[in-house]
Amino acid sequence: MGDSQRKNWFTAMGVLFIIVATIPIVRDLLIFGPDFVSDFFTSPDLTSEKVSTAMYGIGGFLIILGIRVGSYVR
Secondary structure (H helix, E strand, C coil): CCCCCCCCHHHHHHHHHHHHHHHHHHHHHHHHCHHHHHHHHHCCCCCHHHHHHHHHHHHHHHHHHHHHHHHHHC
């Protein structure tokens, strides 16, 4: 009983970040089409697509961190 595993919440948060980052990109692809979405990525303004790209990076970092921390706990 005393040898229970800790929950790996870093990986769960990383997956959540990636799912949340995918929603605006898919939404804009369905509404505006791929031409406008590519313009949103390359425009000098701060757009939801650029924020989603940063969220992909944060989500990937959290997943890697969760895998590394999880391997030390066991």
